[in-house]
Amino acid sequence: MADPFLYNTGERSHYGCLGHEVQIDYLKAYVCRPSFSTDKAVIVAHDVFGWQFPDIRYIVDLIAGHGYMEADVVLKYLKEQCGAKKIGIVGFSWGGMAVHHLMLKNPQLAAGVSLYGIVRDSEERYSLLNPTFFIFGEKDHTISLDQIFLLEDKLKQYCKVPYKIKVYPGQVHGFAQLKPEDMKPDDKPYIEEARRDMIDWIKMFV
Known part of the structure; x- marks a missing residue:
């Protein structure tokens, strides 16, 4: 089983990155394009450690x-500067919570994947506008299984679009972000499965 997920934010890997940084008005962002032309894009909503953290990049x-332009920036930039016509969103931890919120508010997002986003219970949290996939770790120290079961029950009552909730055995908060060299052998199959599931959901709807 994975250990509790606690980053040492003073450390940075030597991961070289395939994209580049851009300035958009008052924002800086990291953008990566596939090797072929596409009119699809995915926004990545980062966790509390920010868009410069190597695991997010x-x-x-x-x-x-997998064929999507990537940027943790606004829809306008993706449409005007990258030519994106269909846009999805993926978010991790704090970003996962942001995905949940945006999938309730922004119909321009064709699909979303929320990875271990904190579950907040209110009547306004379940009427999703477009397909949304929720990924959780069984041993997450910040999100209890009871919270996940509540989310599932409420979505069954209120949600009118496709959704999915999946809990990965033995996994903790942040498990799907780890780079290959940081994965423990027992956790690697679940990490790879979560990433495949994430990509498959985006491909299905974006």
Whole structure:
């Protein structure tokens, strides 16, 4: 089983990255394009450690390799500067919570994947506008199984679009972000499965 997920934010890997940084008005962002032309894009909503953290950039590059332009920036930039016509969103931890919120508010997002986003219970949290996939770790120290079961029950009552909830055995908060060299052998199959599931959901709807 994975250990509790606690980053040492003073450390940075030597991951080289495949994309580049851009300035968009007052924002800086990391953008990665696939090696072929596409009119599809995925926004990556980062966790509390920010868009410059190497593990997030690794995920951005991973998704871009499947044919999606990547940027943790606004829809306008993706449409006007990247030519994106269909846009999805993926988010991790804090970003996963942001995905949940945006999938309730923004119909321009064709699909979303929320990875271990904190579950907040309210009547306004379940009427999703477009397909959304929720990924959780069984041993997450910040999200209890009871919270996940509540989310599932409420979505059954209120949600009118496709959704999916999946809990990965033995996994903790942040498990799907780890780079290959940081994975423990027992956790690697679940990490790879979660990433495949994430990509498959995006491909299905974006």
